[in-house]
Amino acid sequence: MTNPIIPRLRAQLQQGRDSPLLRFGLGSALFNEKNYREAAEQLSVCVAQMPDHSAAWKLLGRSHMALGERGLAREAFTEGLGVARDRGTGRWSGR
Secondary structure, eight states: OOOTHHHHHHHHHHTTOOOHHHHHHHHHHHHHTTOHHHHHHHHHHHHHHOTTOHHHHHHHHHHHHHTTOHHHHHHHHHHHHHHHHHTTOOOOOOO
16 A cells, blocks of 8 residues: 555656655655655755655665665665764664
8 A cells, every 4th residue: 555645746746846855755655555666766965855754764764774785775874873962962772
């Protein structure tokens, strides 16, 4: 079953309403649908647009892990932890 929010978020992107939060929402929805490849693509754009989005880094890492891309996952987790530390939110669950 596909989450009904996915087509709506894709439509917003096609209308030119791109934003890091839109990309995060789409990436999160795709991750929950186990579409890890596309989730990683959307989350990669999200962190490029908003490098201090620690939750996006974490979900990007989880997407890479699900795809068996351990090196890329490690990079994303490392970036996310750094962002969390820099922002003073040193607590960051790896789940």
